[in-house]
Amino acid sequence: MDIAEFESFLESHEKDIYTFCSYLTMDKTLAEDLYQDTILKAFEVIDKIDKHQNPKSFFFSIAAGHFKNFNRKTKRRQEIVPTVSLDDIVIEPKTGDNTALLAEKNMLNELVAKIIEKLDDKFRIPIILCYFDDLSEESISNILSIPRGTVKSRLYKARALIKQELERMGFSYE
Amino acid sequence: MNNKIDNLLKNHFSEKFSPSNEVKSRIRQKLLEKAIKKDTRICVLATIFTTIIGFMIVFGMHLFLANTIVTFWTLMFFASSVLSSLIITIFNQLKLKKGEIRDVVFCI
Numbered sequence: 001m002d003i004a005e006f007e008s009f010l011e012s013h014e015k016d017i018y019t020f021c022s023y024l025t026m027d028k029t030l031a032e033d034l035y036q037d038t039i040l041k042a043f044e045v046i047d048k049i050d051k052h053q054n055p056k057s058f059f060f061s062i063a064a065g066h067f068k069n070f071n072r073k074t075k076r077r078q079e080i081v082p083t084v085s086l087d088d089i090v091i092e093p094k095t096g097d098n099t100a101l102l103a104e105k106n107m108l109n110e111l112v113a114k115i116i117e118k119l120d121d122k123f124r125i126p127i128i129l130c131y132f133d134d135l136s137e138e139s140i141s142n143i144l145s146i147p148r149g150t151v152k153s154r155l156y157k158a159r160a161l162i163k164q165e166l167e168r169m170g171f172s173y174e
Numbered sequence: 175m176n177n178k179i180d181n182l183l184k185n186h187f188s189e190k191f192s193p194s195n196e197v198k199s200r201i202r203q204k205l206l207e208k209a210i211k212k213d214t215r216i217c218v219l220a221t222i223f224t225t226i227i228g229f230m231i232v233f234g235m236h237l238f239l240a241n242t243i244v245t246f247w248t249l250m251f252f253a254s255s256v257l258s259s260l261i262i263t264i265f266n267q268l269k270l271k272k273g274e275i276r277d278v279v280f281c282i
Contacts, residue, residue, distance in 0.1 A: 003209070018193040032197045039201050043208060112186045131180075132187040159179050 001049040009055055010039065016133060017059050023128045024067045026117050034070070038063040054139070061143045064125050071121060108171070115165045123158035126151055227260070228253055 001009070010017075017038060022031040041062050042049065049055050116124055129140045137155070141148040193201075231253045 015190050015192050019190045022191045023187065035193055036197065036201050040204055043205055109186055112182060131183040163179050
């Protein structure tokens with residue numbers, strides 16, 4: 001892929017790559033950083049990108065790898081100097097607050113987002129790839145460099161964990 | 175159970191986001207810097223090659239043929255043409271693109 005092809009590819013697929021980064025990080029600033037690092041990293045190996053072999057998967061693979069590294073570093077830092085996340089601070093809604101009137105769909109979406117965020121990376125990344133871009137198990141296995149069977153079992157386990165968590169919160173999925 | 179969870183997840187991941195213009199321009203700037211840095215590195219490398227090998231060849235031949243009719247500047251001309259072909263060969267080996275090789279030779 002040359003520079004002109006790289007630019008035109010980015011123009012047509014930037015939304016997909018950025019959305020994937022957003023779902024991975026669940027944070028706008030982190031997503032922007034991850035997106036930027038992914039593009040710059042891909043540019044460094046521009047000669048290795050084959051435009052005929054699904055370059056989007058290549059970008060997803062870089063983003064997933066970069067995110068795993070970032071998480072590993074953050075975990076190590078957390079072990080040395082523990083910090084409190086803003087999400088850990090629970091603010092109880094006041095009576096008559098607008099939050100109580102949130103549509104069920106939005107509430108469910110928020111709950112699902114929270115559950116997915118809590119999932120381990122090994123379950124979360126395949127779930128995101130599977131549902132966000134409708135990728136096949138084969139493609140996910142190529143992106144994450146893991147066997148297809150592992151992808152299948154992780155997807156199954158992730159779905160089961162999400163269902164279990166939703167049921168614990170009072171939603172029925174039988 | 176899978177269908178319900180499937181639909182729920184599909185619905186959840188149906189939203190798409192776009193990077194802000196600020197991020198896009200920041201990335202464009204960084205990509206430009208990276209491209210320039212790569213070009214600069216190639217040119218610096220080519221210049222160092224030319225200087226070292228050129229001086230070695232010219233000085234060696236000048237010493238060897240000092241008392242003949244061949245002058246220093248004739249040797250310089252000869253050496254530069256040898257060097258041009260040598261450097262093109264090296265950059266071909268490095269699998270640089272035609273445009274980049276042309277830039278390097280032009281830079282030299």
